[in-house]
Amino acid sequence: xxxxxxxxxxxxxxxxxxxxxxxxxxxxxxxxxxxxxxxxxxxxxxxxxxxxxxxxxxxxxxxxxxxxxxxxxxxxxxxxxxxxxxxxxxxxxxxxxxxxxxxxxxxxxxxxxxxxxxxxxxxxxxxxxxxxxxxxxxxxxxxxxxxxxxxxxxxxxxxxxxxxxxxxxxxxxxxxxxxxxxxxxxxxxxxxxxxxxxxxxxxxxxxxxxxxxxxxxxxxxxxxxxxxxxxxxxxxxxxxxxxxxxxxxxxxxxxxxxxxxxxxxxxxxxxxxxxxxxxxxxxxx
Numbered sequence: 715x716x717x718x719x720x721x722x723x724x725x726x727x728x729x730x731x732x733x734x735x736x737x738x739x740x741x742x743x744x745x746x747x748x749x750x751x752x753x754x755x756x757x758x759x760x761x762x763x764x765x766x767x768x769x770x771x772x773x774x775x776x777x778x779x780x781x782x783x784x785x786x787x788x789x790x791x792x793x794x795x796x797x798x799x800x801x802x803x804x805x806x807x808x809x810x811x812x813x814x815x816x817x818x819x820x821x822x823x824x825x826x827x828x829x830x831x832x833x834x835x836x837x838x839x840x841x842x843x844x845x846x847x848x849x850x851x852x853x854x855x856x857x858x859x860x861x862x863x864x865x866x867x868x869x870x871x872x873x874x875x876x877x878x879x880x881x882x883x884x885x886x887x888x889x890x891x892x893x894x895x896x897x898x899x900x901x902x903x904x905x906x907x908x909x910x911x912x913x914x915x916x917x918x919x920x921x922x923x924x925x926x927x928x929x930x931x932x933x934x935x936x937x938x939x940x941x942x943x944x945x946x947x948x949x950x951x952x953x954x955x956x957x958x959x960x961x962x963x964x965x966x967x968x969x970x971x972x973x974x975x976x977x978x979x980x981x982x983x984x985x986x987x988x989x990x991x992x993x994x995x996x997x998x999x
Contacts, residue, residue, distance in 0.1 A: 717763050718786035723963060723988025725763055725784050726847070731936075732776045734765040813851060814858025817880055822908055832883045835908050836874060837901065849934050849960040852984055852991035853877050856958050857884055857932075866928040868892070868950055870920070870943070871935040871961075875902030881930070882911040890916040892923060927952045933959050937966035941973040948977035953998035962990045 717725050767773060780787045810820035818831040827833045857877065861867075863885035869878035872891035879902075882889050889911075891902050899917055906912040916923075931947045933940060940959050947957050957978060962970050967990040971981045978994035985991075 715763055715780070715787055717761055717784055717788075719759055719761055721784040721786045722761050722763065725780060725787060727963060728776070728780060728783060729763075729765045732767070732779075733771050734767055813854035816884070817854050817858050819854070819876070819880075832880075834876070834880050834883050836876060836879075836905055837908065848986040848989045849962075849991070850876060852986060852989070853932055853934050853958055853960050854880055856984075856991065856993060857881055860956065861886060861930065865930055866926070867930045867932065868923075868926075868928045870931060870933040870947070871939075872902050872917070873898050873934070875905045875915070875917070877932045877934065878902070878915055879905055879909050879911060881932070882914055883909065886914075886930075888914050888916075890923060890926070890928070892918060892920045894919060926950070927955075929955045931955070931957045933957075933961075935961045937962045937970055940970050944973040944977065948974075948996065951996040953996055955996040957994050957996065959992045960989070962992060964988050964990050966990070967992055 715725075810818065810824050810826060812818050812828075812831065816832045818828055818833045820826065820833065820835055822835050822837045824835075854877070857880055861881055861884050864887045865881070865885075867878060867881040867886045867889040869875070869881070869889060869891040872878055872893045875891050875898075878889040878891040891899075891906075893899055893902070899919070902915075902917050903912065906915045906917065928950055929952060931951055933943065933947070940962065951957060957974065959970060959974075964985050967983050967985075970992050971983070971994075974981060974992070974994055977997055979997050981992065981994040983990050983992050
């Protein structure tokens with residue numbers, strides 16, 4: 715579908731809540747973006763937004779919801795893909811790219827690896843988390859800039875496992891990746907094997923986590939569960955540990971920050987394309 719850039723964040727959130735397996739954005743009107751300011755990732759005025767859904771998704775209801783919620787959304791088109799085409803479509807248009815100063819994320823079949831960068835390979839399209847969405851990119855950039863070697867990391871709502879695997883590639887000692895979705899767990903295990911870090915990565919459901927306290931908690935999910943999980947993350951973090959939260963619309967950031975204020979100091983945020991990352995330091999005691 716076509717949507718104005720101002721409505722992209724809302725449309726993405728609705729598509730994800732409806733069960734989208736992957737999302738992609740491209741220019742809908744041949745409007746090149748030349749020389750954007752540093753640290754900005756602007757969108758085109760008109761955006762073509764594509765999403766892949768499983769067969770059981772109620773797309774008629776979703777189309778009606780998008781039409782009501784996003785005034786600029788129009789030109790809806792629906793196509794059916796078999797399994798092989800679905801995999802190919804999920805991978806198409808997701809190039810290798812750098813995040814921050816060191817992280818190089820590439821599809822599993824891409825042989826290239828630039829010198830001096832930390833490589834992470836990913837089976838694109840198996841679960842949410844390919845680096846294309848701003849929420850994932852914001853977390854990868856935080857890891858690149860802030861993760862200390864030897865850290866113990868918990869990736870809560872791991873999706874493809876991209877954040878836990880990137881943390882291990884950047885020098886984390888060990889990581890735990892949890893998700894309620896069995897497909898996400900399977901994708902994380904496959905991606906961990908691909909990157910040779912499966913022996914340092916626990917993968918399982920949240921209730922299977924052993925009693926432990928970590929140095930970093932990463933959670934790229936949605937604002938409502940992030941608010942509910944604030945006391946859980948506080949218990950899981952050692953004093954001075956860092957929590958990194960994403961999947962938050964800009965208008966939700968203040969509510970998320972308020973939920974963490976009883977246990978955390980130094981609450982900071984970073985916004986991109988209508989999405990916000992919130993990070994904070996676990997208070998002692």
